[in-house]
Amino acid sequence: MTQASEEQRLILRTVREFVDREVIPVASGMEHRGEYPFALANQMAQMGLFGLNIPEAFGGTEVDYVTFARIFVELSRGWLGLAGVIGTHLVLADVVVKFGTEDQKRRFLPGLATGERRGGICLSEPNAGTDLQNISTTAMRDGNVYRVNGSKMWITNARYGNTFLLLAKTDPSAKPAHRGMSAFVIEKGPGLTVSRDIDKLGYKTVETCELHFQDFVVPAENLIGGAEGQGFVHAMNGLEAERLNVAARGLGVAQAAFEEAIRYAQQRVTFGKPIAQHQLIQAKLADMATKIEASRLLIESAAEKKNRGERCDMEAGMAKLFATETAAEVSFDAMRILGGNGYSKDFPVERYYRDAPLVVIGGGTNELQRLIIARRLLEKYAVS
Numbered sequence: 001m002t003q004a005s006e007e008q009r010l011i012l013r014t015v016r017e018f019v020d021r022e023v024i025p026v027a028s029g030m031e032h033r034g035e036y037p038f039a040l041a042n043q044m045a046q047m048g049l050f051g052l053n054i055p056e057a058f059g060g061t062e063v064d065y066v067t068f069a070r071i072f073v074e075l076s077r078g079w080l081g082l083a084g085v086i087g088t089h090l091v092l093a094d095v096v097v098k099f100g101t102e103d104q105k106r107r108f109l110p111g112l113a114t115g116e117r118r119g120g121i122c123l124s125e126p127n128a129g130t131d132l133q134n135i136s137t138t139a140m141r142d143g144n145v146y147r148v149n150g151s152k153m154w155i156t157n158a159r160y161g162n163t164f165l166l167l168a169k170t171d172p173s174a175k176p177a178h179r180g181m182s183a184f185v186i187e188k189g190p191g192l193t194v195s196r197d198i199d200k201l202g203y204k205t206v207e208t209c210e211l212h213f214q215d216f217v218v219p220a221e222n223l224i225g226g227a228e229g230q231g232f233v234h235a236m237n238g239l240e241a242e243r244l245n246v247a248a249r250g251l252g253v254a255q256a257a258f259e260e261a262i263r264y265a266q267q268r269v270t271f272g273k274p275i276a277q278h279q280l281i282q283a284k285l286a287d288m289a290t291k292i293e294a295s296r297l298l299i300e301s302a303a304e305k306k307n308r309g310e311r312c313d314m315e316a317g318m319a320k321l322f323a324t325e326t327a328a329e330v331s332f333d334a335m336r337i338l339g340g341n342g343y344s345k346d347f348p349v350e351r352y353y354r355d356a357p358l359v360v361i362g363g364g365t366n367e368l369q370r371l372i373i374a375r376r377l378l379e380k381y382a383v384s
């Protein structure tokens, strides 16, 4: 990815206007009614958002990492669930761009870039989330194909998507386990059942499902990179890329909650003056805005490092940790400022409050981010 060009700034402006005009007015109503945003997702495809990290040579609209993060902030400011339609889709694209064979890039990237192919990542299972080496789904070689058996849990975009990244064990007895794990691009077909849409607290409308594989056939040429035993590295790399997008999603939710709160605080009168004139409310607003600004700086600093091609796993982890905790704290503070109205579906704050925990858990839980940050700190400050 390169520095932002005029074209990239134009995409960002277009997304901002799209969110203000088309998304914010309908988001809460559609979310409460459980309507899937087909038309909005198609508009996002027309804007090139399904190909944000895919090179132009494959039909994508590749943008630099700062623009990438800002686009996720804008979308999530409007509706976190809508950002979810492209969130893990872009992780799949990232893994194919970085590790796919030339044939895989040619077959999958153009469709992923236009949104004709839509999907996500099938990593988590009922018994393995943070501890991905504990997955039990297998993909066993049988001539020119692999046969997949097992279950995947929490798979976003699984019902309306058609193309996914699958992590499975090709050598279940390998020790350590990650050496026996491989990644595939899979397309829906016989043997793959979307068995359940999981009913969630928030992050609604974008579907999150349970999948079952029974003798599901994957052509051997869909093994990412053409080599077995690399899947764990591919998946970890994809999750690393996801950290910035999840951090940016957290910032978007926090920003929306803050803006609602500061608007309300200037209109709502108690004891003869707007609540924004009470110092305890002012302290809340000041803390909220400070955390939001700190989140933005952490995200953009990590994104700039990534633009320069420097290692930034610790910085992206810090950004993800801080921005998503900020989303959870600020959305709750916004609810307090709105009082009873914050708890009501007449205002969007209850949606931000229900959406925020997803970014704390998804993209690697914040407990995991702390472990990653600490590991890097101990490397950096090792006492010899």
Ligand SMILES: Cc1cc2nc3c(=O)[nH]c(=O)nc-3n(C[C@H](O)[C@H](O)[C@H](O)COP(=O)(O)OP(=O)(O)OC[C@H]3O[C@@H](n4cnc5c(N)ncnc54)[C@H](O)[C@@H]3O)c2cc1C
Residues within 6 Å of the ligand: 088, 120, 121, 122, 123, 124, 127, 128, 129, 130, 131, 153, 154, 155, 156, 157, 200, 203, 208, 358, 361, 362, 363, 364, 365, 366, 367, 368, 371
């Ligand atoms: C709405 C939603 C959408 C999702 N979408 C996808 C998707 O598209 N694809 C996909 O593959 N997955 C998806 N996930 C799954 C998500 O990645 C996992 O929920 C997450 O990784 C945590 O795994 P888990 O739920 O199994 O929790 P667990 O791994 O069981 O963890 C439970 C708790 O223990 C903590 N913990 C675990 N290990 C440690 C440790 N070593 N030290 C300290 N604390 C620890 C965790 O941080 C957490 O607090 C989604 C989840 C949700 C809720």
